Amino acid sequence: MNFIDKVKDNVVVSIAHTAADYDTAMEAIQHGVTHATHLYNAMPPMNHRKPGVIGAVRDSYQCHAELICDGVHIHPSVIRATFAMLGAGRIILISDSMRATGLEDGEYTLGGQPVVVKGNLATLHDGTIAGSATNLMDCLRYVVKKAGISLETAVMCATENPAKEIGIYDKVGSISVGKQADFVLIDEELNIKRVYIDGKEIIC
Template identity: 60%
Template sequence: MIIDNVKVYTREQQFVKGGLILDGDKIREIYTEAQKPDFQGDAILDGDGAYAIPGLIDLHFHGCMGDDFCDGSKEALGRIAEYEASVGVTAIAPATMTLPADELIHVLKTANEYKKETCDPKKADLVGINMEGPFISPVKKGAQDARNILPCDTALFDRFFEASGGLVKFIGVAPEESENALDFIRQVKDRVSVSLAHTNADYDTAMSACRAGVDHAVHLYNAMPAFSHRAPGVVGAVFDSRQVMAEIICDGIHIHPATVRATFQMMGADRMILISDSMRATGMPDGQYTLGGLDVKVVGKLATLVSDGAIAGSVTNLMDCLRTVVNEMEIPLTTAIACATINPAKSLKIDDEYGSLEPGKKAHIVLLNPDLSLKTVIKDGLKL
């Protein structure tokens, strides 16, 4: 397939008028308008001046369309992956909740089996799993079930990692909750990215964790201490630890636009990762749903726990978060795209195949109209 007459988002994070030549499920060549080759006899898709960007990568979300990753069902995971691909999110690393250990192992085994059995261009690629719990803080549990919180346990992590067949890419910790937290981080960091997640750590404790090997932060600002002038907390420690990549939920509910803009300036766009943190109500009407076994009420874009009113994930997919970042939060489109494509690909260590439009990489391409509405999704070289 040849995709012509588009503005191609390049690895330099700029748009260039031209097109792409695909070879099966890979990108063969990118050309500029001035280099346009002779296409006689070839299948050509006229992009009509659309933006051509890489398929998005969501490395932290829970579900959509009535299904949740933690349902532990291959059928549910397939439906989730199909919905995500349909909106332009072509690679996914869904997140677990804080469930009983045996339930988590079942979820991880199911994902491993699904990964081995599934090769469907209509479905987003399962490229990892983000374990948000169970090694978190009850003080900052958010929508997690406190009954299932555990201290850091290397032997248990080994079981998680084995059950997933190595699909676990992130493990969250609240370093203040376990005496062995720093040892745990050092023991697992060569196999998995360790995240600061649902933590009430102060600045010094968070910095110790970062020095021990933490390189990721789960939904910055949410489920962690406030960032203030005398107590910079986890946010300050993340800023001072240049190796740490930071997730941020930009659904227009979780974080004020001014804070988003300030954070991009403070951290640098190369460290920011857009996530949706979407739950099973995404793509569904208002009503009552569940998340991690807890009841959640959804009204518009707001999802809250029925029990205490805490924000319970989002009901916005990553493509809509991208639009919100650009249209409502004034982040440049070229920057926002990188934070939803190549940055998560680097954190997942899959940037050799995903995250940018380059020869040899997967032909996961999304065409967006000038108003950023979805025009076309191409997955593995096929138009969905």
């Protein structure tokens, strides 16, 4: 808690990959934690007697939560439940992509450990999920098509919310006068058609 007190004014402090109980998580949030990394993953599930980190995040309106919506980490029903529980304004869509994302199936490494990639699933040799092999656009598409979240809401969670959370919404996160013009054009099936960086179209 002393560490949180010392750094909270200069960085976004996140709670992640922890077995902390509800009271400990709430104490951390009260000291300045405003973010939960990879909600549901690498933490105990929410229990009606032991709500844990998930319950603490739900009860703390200043706390935002990341969701890895790659079709592997979280079931669509839980995605919908989380949107209902937290509200779209507190959810940040992420990919948790590792270095093999977009490459052929095979063996790669992550943090010095061998990883097997098959489709969008990346695992250690014992079957433990090791990050994701999915990009953020695929995650957004999954949230819309499989979890039934509106496109407008999903886009907000992938752009505006994270930009606000790390204090750069004055530069990116929406298409507005004076901001950096980074955006993609998509078709009705949510396929990327054009990509722009700083207002200039790039070839992808």
